[in-house]
Structure formats: structure tokens, C-alpha cells
Amino acid sequence: MSQKVLLNSKEVNIILHRLACQLIENHENFEETVLVGIQPRGRFLANRLADLLREEYKIKSIQLGHLDITFFRDDFRRGDKPLAANTTEIDFIVEDKNVVFIDDVLHTGRSIRSALTAIQSFGRPKNIELLTLIDRRFSRHLPIQPTYKGRQVDAIDEQRVKVNWLENAGEDVVYLVDK
Amino acid sequence: MSELSVDHLLGIKYLNKTDIELIFETADQFKEVINRPIKKVPSLRDITIANLFFENSTRTKLSFELAEKRLSADVINFSASQSSVKKGETLVDTVNNILSMKVDMVVMRHPNPGAGVFLSKHVKASIINAGDGAHEHPTQALLDSYSIRERLGGVKGKNVVIVGDILHSRVALSNIYALQLQGANVKVCGPKTLIPKYIESLGVKVETNLRKALEWCDVANMLRVQNERMEISYFPSTREYTQQFGVNKTLLDSLDKEIVIMHPGPINRGVEITSDVADSKQAIILDQVENGVAVRMAVIYLLASKIKQ
Numbered sequence: 001m002s003q004k005v006l007l008n009s010k011e012v013n014i015i016l017h018r019l020a021c022q023l024i025e026n027h028e029n030f031e032e033t034v035l036v037g038i039q040p041r042g043r044f045l046a047n048r049l050a051d052l053l054r055e056e057y058k059i060k061s062i063q064l065g066h067l068d069i070t071f072f073r074d075d076f077r078r079g080d081k082p083l084a085a086n087t088t089e090i091d092f093i094v095e096d097k098n099v100v101f102i103d104d105v106l107h108t109g110r111s112i113r114s115a116l117t118a119i120q121s122f123g124r125p126k127n128i129e130l131l132t133l134i135d136r137r138f139s140r141h142l143p144i145q146p147t148y149k150g151r152q153v154d155a156i157d158e159q160r161v162k163v164n165w166l167e168n169a170g171e172d173v174v175y176l177v178d179k
Numbered sequence: 180m181s182e183l184s185v186d187h188l189l190g191i192k193y194l195n196k197t198d199i200e201l202i203f204e205t206a207d208q209f210k211e212v213i214n215r216p217i218k219k220v221p222s223l224r225d226i227t228i229a230n231l232f233f234e235n236s237t238r239t240k241l242s243f244e245l246a247e248k249r250l251s252a253d254v255i256n257f258s259a260s261q262s263s264v265k266k267g268e269t270l271v272d273t274v275n276n277i278l279s280m281k282v283d284m285v286v287m288r289h290p291n292p293g294a295g296v297f298l299s300k301h302v303k304a305s306i307i308n309a310g311d312g313a314h315e316h317p318t319q320a321l322l323d324s325y326s327i328r329e330r331l332g333g334v335k336g337k338n339v340v341i342v343g344d345i346l347h348s349r350v351a352l353s354n355i356y357a358l359q360l361q362g363a364n365v366k367v368c369g370p371k372t373l374i375p376k377y378i379e380s381l382g383v384k385v386e387t388n389l390r391k392a393l394e395w396c397d398v399a400n401m402l403r404v405q406n407e408r409m410e411i412s413y414f415p416s417t418r419e420y421t422q423q424f425g426v427n428k429t430l431l432d433s434l435d436k437e438i439v440i441m442h443p444g445p446i447n448r449g450v451e452i453t454s455d456v457a458d459s460k461q462a463i464i465l466d467q468v469e470n471g472v473a474v475r476m477a478v479i480y481l482l483a484s485k486i487k488q
Contacts, residue, residue: 068208070208071212071220071221071222071250071480072220073222076223076483077225077483077486077487077488078488081182082182082481082484082485083484085205085208087208087211088208088211088212093216117221118220120217121212121215121216121217121218121219122215122216122217123216
């Protein structure tokens with residue numbers, strides 16, 4: 001198994017700042033906007049962006065939640081392993097809000113399809129956008145595209161994009177791994 | 180992720196500690212789901228579940244049906260009083276007839292102990308035991324432990340007394356297994372006539388003095404006196420039973436600590452517990468009912484994930 005670095009810590013940091021600025025461009029003070037990290041891996045990126053918006057860009061009204069999509073996935077009973085559920089933490093109503101889904105890698109689009117269904121349990125959003133750190137553009141199974149993307153990657157199916165965060169792996173780095 | 184070690188939920192006896200932890204962790208997520216504005220998830224939309232109740236039930240049946248519907252399963256209900264069982268059909272024939280309508284899972288309550296185990300050996304479907312005679316009632320024990328975990332932060336090391344009619348109670352046996360598996364200390368308390376002779380072989384202690392039992396415990400699970408299962412008289416009168424084994428507010432307030440009161444329902448108010456106890460903050464009876472749906476969703480979800488397409 002070989003792996004190469006797609007983004008190092010410095011590049012991840014620059015991209016996070018750019019994504020934060022792009023969000024501010026569209027959502028200004030975030031009063032009508034909520035950020036929703038897709039569990040399990042989107043939560044790290046969502047937390048990081050929320051901290052950045054609060055601390056570096058002094059935006060006070062950031063509402064952040066985490067959405068688990070396990071029970072809404074379309075591959076229940078289809079894989080070898082059972083699907084493990086994660087926590088959903090959404091303590092606000094999304095009715096008439098601008099929702100920004102945040103996930104680390106956009107691959108087939110199936111997770112986002114599940115998230116689109118799952119979020120309906122919390123109300124009818126005004127609109128939904130998608131922010132993703134890595135967009136694997138040639139791997140889509142569904143017509144789903146990101147609104148904001150960190151880096152576009154052309155990877156083949158046999159390769160895997162691995163995103164490590166300071167919080168779970170000790171450093172911010174993105175690898176392209178040959179399986 | 181780990182999966183359940185069993186393909187059916189026939190009794191707590193067949194589970195291990197990891198199974199119980201997995202069920203509780205999954206139930207945590209379902210508890211969050213059933214408190215959303217929209218309480219339903221689509222996971223089991225291609226699963227059909229038959230609820231076969233060969234014995235009366237209100238809350239267990241409702242709880243299972245709600246759990247199944249919240250998971251988007253298709254549900255069919257059957258009760259023995261309106262069926263061909265009365266015409267002499269055997270259990271295996273009845274169930275096989277239902278299964279030929281492409282049913283994936285069977286939730287069954289039956290008056291005979293071991294009916295679930297028997298069925299699991301003869302039919303091709305995942306079986307959940309919703310009570311088999313005086314044997315086991317695994318989902319009740321799971322929701323009881325889950326409720327203790329929720330209220331006290333854990334089950335391990337807690338002292339739990341089960342009070343009342345132990346002899347006829349499937350809730351008692353399943354609770355003893357479940358609590359011991361999780362490291363709780365268990366005592367039973369009741370009239371000697373209603374305590375099985377060899378209960379101590381399960382590692383539980385017998386206490387016939389209710390006050391002593393309550394002083395010892397963190398949790399008291401008050402069982403209902405099951406008059407319908409009693410062919411003979413086990414105690415002189417209901418009044419005498421209440422005097423010796425009923426919990427009232429005066430008794431509860433006289434203890435030097437605040438214990439948790441549980442009851443699997445239906446309550447005979449004024450017999451095993453008085454109304455002011457049942458409605459007090461110490462009682463978690465309605466939490467048990469709410470948790471019942473979440474725990475049953477978890478059990479059904481985890482068993483369904485083992486049914487191959």
C-alpha cells in the first residue's frame with residue numbers, strides 16, 4: 001500500500017480560511033444559516049470551520065450541529081458489516097434556514113443523498129448547500145455537486161482519500177492511498 | 180463495528196455483555212430519533228415483521244408495533260383469540276403459513292416457556308421473544324437496565340432488588356440475567372411462596388423483609404402480582420400482601436437515601452405500590468415505557484441487519 005500527500009498541514013489551513021471566507025461571502029452574519037457536519041468524519045471539518053468563523057472572523061451567531069445518516073443510508077443489509085450509528089446533535093430547528101452540509105470527502109454522493117433525507121426530520125430548510133474539503137469528481141453515482149470545495153481530486157476507484165485531522169490523528173494532512 | 184452474537188432474541192441467557200452494550204449504544208441513537216419532530220427513519224423499509232401474540236398484551240404489543248413503524252418496517256398483527264389456533268392448528272403450521280407471505284421477522288408472545296426457542300429451530304425467520312410463559316421477557320429486562328443506566332449512569336455495582344411475584348415472573352428471570360451480566364448485585368424479595376425454591380442457584384440472594392431490602396438497594400423493581408397465573412392461593416389476602424410487600428410513600432421517605440422505583444406495568448395501584456409512589460419523582464415507570472420503544476428499535480434494527488438479502 002503506497003500513499004502520497006495531497007494536502008499538507010499548511011495547505012489545509014489555507015483552504016480552511018478560503019472556505020470560511022466563501023461562506024461569509026454568501027451568508028454574511030450567519031443569522032439565517034446553520035452549519036451541519038455529516039457524521040462521522042464531517043464533524044472535524046465542521047468544528048474547525050465553526051471555530052475559525054467565530055475566532056478569526058468574529059462571527060458570533062454560528063449555529064453548528066452534527067447529523068448522523070446511518071438510519072437513512074441505502075446500503076443497509078447490503079454490506080458485510082453492520083452499519084454503526086453515531087450521535088446526532090442538532091439543537092435547533094432548520095425550518096426556513098440556509099443549511100450548509102459539511103463533509104470531508106465527496107465521493108459517490110450517496111452519503112449526501114441520505115443526509116438530504118435525514119435533515120427533513122428537523123424541518124424544511126430554505127435551501128441546502130454542500131461544503132466539502134475534497135471533491136472526487138469522477139466517482140459520483142448520483143447527480144450531487146458541492147457548492148464549496150477545498151480541492152478537486154481525480155482518483156480512480158481503487159484509490160482512497162484519507163483525511164487526518166489534528167483532533168483524531170495528530171496532524172492535518174490529506175493522503176491519496178493506493179489500496 | 181461489532182454485531183450481535185445471536186440471530187434471534189430468545190432470552191437474555193443467550194446474550195453476552197457486548198451484545199447488551201451494543202443494544203444500548205444503538206438505543207441511545209434511536210432515543211434521539213424518537214424525540215425529533217419527525218420520529219421515523221427508513222432503515223427497515225424492505226423488512227416485514229409479524230407480531231404474533233398468543234397471549235394478551237397491551238404495552239408490549241404497542242411498543243413493538245411503534246418501534247417497527249418508526250423503523251419503517253411493514254407490520255402485520257395476529258392475536259390468537261381471532262385465529263385458526265382455536266381450530267387446532269399447530270404453532271409451526273401457523274407461523275409457516277404467515278412466513279409464506281414473505282415475512283422476515285417474528286415477534287412472539289406465547290404462554291408456553293421455550294416457545295421462541297422451539298420456533299427458531301423450525302422456521303426460517305428471525306425470532307424475538309416478547310414473553311414466553313413464566314420464562315423470559317428479554318426486551319423488558321433490556322429496557323429496565325437501560326432505564327437504570329440512564330437514571331444512575333450505569334448498572335455495574337448497583338444494588339437492585341426485584342420485589343413481588345418472582346415465581347410467575349418472566350420479567351424477574353430476564354432481569355436477573357441481564358443485571359448480573361452487567362455486574363449489578365441482585366436480590367429478590369417477596370412472600371416465600373412466590374419465590375422459586377432454587378433461585379439462589381442463579382446467584383441472587385433472597386430477602387423476605389421489604390424494609391431491609393429497600394435499605395440495601397439503589398433500585399427497587401416492583402413486580403405485579405400475576406393473579407391470572409395463580410391456580411392456588413399463594414398468600415392469605417391482597418391486603419396482607421400489601422402490608423408486607425407494598426411500597427408506600429411513608430416507607431420510602433423513611434429510608435436514608437433516595438432509591439429508584441421501577442415497575443414493568445400494568446400497575447395494581449394500592450397493591451404493590453401506592454399511587455403517590457407511582458407518581459413520585461423517584462419512580463421512572465413512564466421513562467421505562469419511553470425507553471421500551473428505543474430499546475426495541477435497537478433490537479429489531481440489529482437483528483434485521485443480520486438478515487441477508
